[in-house]
Amino acid sequence: xxxxxxxxxxxxxxxxxxxxxxxxxLKTPLKTLSITKCPLSDSDWNHLSRCPNTxxxxxxxxxxxxxxxxxILLESTVASLKSLDLEDCRITDSQLQALLPALSxxxxxxxxxxxxxxxxxxxxxxxxxxxxxxxxLSIELYPAPxxxxxxxxxIHPGRxxxxxxxxxxxxxxxxxxxxxxxxxxxxxxxGSMFLYNQGLLHCSCPTAA
Numbered sequence: 001x002x003x004x005x006x007x008x009x010x011x012x013x014x015x016x017x018x019x020x021x022x023x024x025x026l027k028t029p030l031k032t033l034s035i036t037k038c039p040l041s042d043s044d045w046n047h048l049s050r051c052p053n054t055x056x057x058x059x060x061x062x063x064x065x066x067x068x069x070x071x072i073l074l075e076s077t078v079a080s081l082k083s084l085d086l087e088d089c090r091i092t093d094s095q096l097q098a099l100l101p102a103l104s105x106x107x108x109x110x111x112x113x114x115x116x117x118x119x120x121x122x123x124x125x126x127x128x129x130x131x132x133x134x135x136x137l138s139i140e141l142y143p144a145p146x147x148x149x150x151x152x153x154x155i156h157p158g159r160x161x162x163x164x165x166x167x168x169x170x171x172x173x174x175x176x177x178x179x180x181x182x183x184x185x186x187x188x189x190x191g192s193m194f195l196y197n198q199g200l201l202h203c204s205c206p207t208a209a
Contacts, residue, residue, distance in 0.1 A: 008034040019044035026053040034061040034085075045069035049076075058108075061085035067095045074102035081106045087141075088116035093123035104130035113141040115183040121145035121163055128167055132174035140177065142167070144184045144196065155184050155194050157202065164196035 007023075007030055009015060015022075015038045030053050040048075048054060049069035055076045060083070062070070074081070084106070091099075096119060103109075112131065119127075124145050131137065145167070148160035164182040171177045184194040190205035 005030060006032040006034075008032065009038055010034075010036045015039075016041050016044065020047040023047065023051050023053065026051075029053045029056040031057065032059040033057055034059070036061060036063040038064070040064065040066075042066065049073045056080045059083040063088055065089050065091070067098055071099055071102055074099060074106065078102060078105040078107065080108060082108050082136075083111040084109060085111075085113040086117070087113050091117045091119070093120055096123050096127060100126060100130045103127075104133070107134065108136055109134050110136050111139045112137060113139075115141045115143045115181075116185075117143050118146055119143055121147050121167075124167055125170065128170045132171050135175060138178045140171075140180045142180075142182050144182045144194065148184060153185075155187075157194065157200055160184065160194060161196060161200040164200070168196075168198075 005028065007026075015035075019040060020043065033054060045066035046069055049072040054073060057073075057077045058080055060073070060077070060081060062085070065086070074084075084103075091114075096117075109131075114127070124142060127142070131140070144155075144160050145163050148156060148163055150156050160182075167182065168177070168180060171180060180197065182196040186193050187203040187205055190203055192203035192205065194203060195201045
C-alpha cells in the first residue's frame, strides 16, 4: 500500500478489531478516509486518531464515532481538512460541544454535512457560532433542531421555518452563505425530507401540511 491515498470501506463487519493491522501498512499519508456502517472497537478508534498517516486528511466521512478519538482526529487535521461528513452519526448535544473547538479551527473546510443527527436548538446555535467564521465553507448541511417536531415526532412547518431562519441569521452576521440547508428526518408517508434553504420546502406526499 505504498501509494494508497484513499481508504474507503462500507458495511465491512470483519473490520472490527483489525483496523490497526490495516493502517500499519500505510506508507504515505491518507487524503480520504471513509468508514461507513462499520462497527469499530475502542482500540480501532484510538489507533485511528493517533495514526500518523491520518494527519493530512482532506476528506473525512464517518457514520459512527467515538467522541474523544474523533476530537483528536479533528485536532490533527485542522490545517488540511476540506470535507467533513458526519451524517447520521447519532451525535448528542454534549458530544457536539466537545468537538466545537477543533471544528472551529478547520480553516480549509469547504463542505460540512452534519444532518441526520438529533440536536437541540441551543447546540445548533453553538455549532453555527463556531463555524460562521470558516470563510471557505461553501456547502453546509445541518439537521433541523429538535424543537421543530411536536410531541409525536411530526414536523411543525411554521416552527421549523422560524428556528431555521434564526440559525441562518447567525451565519449571515459573519458571512454570506452559499449553500446552507437544514434537513428534517424523512417524512413517514413518502420518505422525503423537509428542507429549509431560504424557505421551507414541503415534502411531496399528499398529507404534507
